[in-house]
Amino acid sequence: MTQHQGSSRTPDAGQPSRRIFLRGTVAGIAATAGLAATGAVVSPAAAAPGGFPDYKHLRPLLTPSQLKYNPTGEIIFPCIRGVYDRLANPLGRYYLYYAPHDAPGGICLAYGNSLEGPFTEYPANPIVSNNWQPHYKVSHVSSPHVLWNEDVKELWLYFHGENHTTRLARSRDGITFTYDKTVLTKDMLPAGTSETSYARVFRHNLPARDARYVMLFMVNNHSNHRDVGWGWSKDGRNWTFAQQPLIRHSDVGANNISGAHLLTRDNSTYVVYHTGKDTGGNMLITEVGNDFSRRNHLGLFYESSDAAPENGRAAAPSFxxxxxxxxxxYEAGERLKGSICVARG
Known part of the structure; x- marks a missing residue:
């Protein structure tokens, strides 16, 4: 199941005001790494500069006020997965994982038959709570990222709780999960690290590191400026982490960057991530190369609109x-005040 990704300059059909944060060009992008897709390979009808699919905002998919499980009035960090050809008798063709962030959080599921919606809230949310004895009891769990692990034919859920700990749980149906282990904590990074969260994991070969999986995550420290960290693993369970960020906020003129997603295109590898609203509220892209040795900061991937529902912020993409x-x-709207939306390329 292959996905094609790209970039966008404006999400709306109208002419919202623009904040040109960074600009750059690169060959068009397409994602692989086991994401939700049909397997069809097509070229987008329209392309942004550089050949990226020109994503246009379509509509909200999930709005907190319309959800039965809504403990805090906010949801974040969507992860979309195609399950129609992977699971027996799924609730829909696509599973959409998301969570509130603030306590108690809770990993949630919605399902639907089209990426344009509608999506139906799973009636027994949350499927993972902040109290999972005997494994943990924390203030909140959030930021679900689900990977289809072809090796074992399971859906692997990476999620955080607290903000300094990333955990792994595993499932054969995408609904009922078995706890596995802690995979990342702040103590695995340099002294002074305070947050290691918002992890996404991708199938990606790094032969020189004897690795088959890559993790991207947000890292914070005493400077209180968030960067993109990374790690690698042979099995997706036991990890080695770079002790310096993959992409620093200062590299791209932002105060904070987060929500990183891995993309591949034309025999190279890229990372898309978002900035804070104070420095544009947009998504940017950096080419890191297949071996993660490059740092080619290419600029704007998707520009947020001033109009609702984005209100100057687009973040945490899944493709x-x-x-x-x-x-x-993706997340649309001010942090902890927005909805989960969809854009079409």
């Missing part, structure tokens, strides 16, 4: 292809 059409599912 999928539905019947040959590329989509991006």
């Amino acid at each position: 999928g292809t539905d019947r040959g059409v590329p989509y991006m599912v």
Whole structure:
């Protein structure tokens, strides 16, 4: 199941005001790494400069006020996965994982038959709570990222709780999970690290490191400026972490960067991530190369609109292809005040 990704300059059909944060060009992007998709390979009808699919905002998919499980009035960090050809009798073609962030959080599920929606809230949310005895009891759990692990034919859920700890749980149906282990804590990084969260894991070969999986995550320290960290693993369970950020906020003129996602295109590898609203509220892209040795900061990937529902912030993208059409599912709106939306390429 292959996905095609890209970039966008404006999400709306109208002419919202623009904040040109960074600009750059690169060959068009397509994602692989086991994401939600149909397997069709097509070229986008329109392309942004550099050949990226030109994602346009379509609509909200999930709004907190319309959800039965809504403990804090906010949701974040969508992860979309195609399950129609992986699971027996799934609730829908696509599973959309998300969570509130503030306590108590809770990993949640919605399902649907099209990436354009509608999505139906799973009635027994949360599927993972902040109290999972005997494994942990924390203030909150959040930021679900689900990887299809082809080696064992399971859905692997990476999530954080607290902000300095990333955990792994495993499932054969995408609903009922078995706890596995802690995979990342702040103590695995240099002294002074305070946060290691918002992890996404991708199938990506790094032969020189004897690794088959890559993790991207947000790292924070006493400077209180968030960067993109990374690690690598042979099995997705036991990890080695770079002791310096993969991408620093200062590299791209931002105060904070987060929500990183791995993309591949034309025999190279890229990372897309978002900035804080104070420095544009947009998504940027950096080419890191297949071996992660490059730092080619290419600029704007998706520019947020001033209009609702984005209100100057687009963040935490997840990508999928539905019947040959590329989509991006993402946070729209001010942090902890927004919705989960979809854009079409």
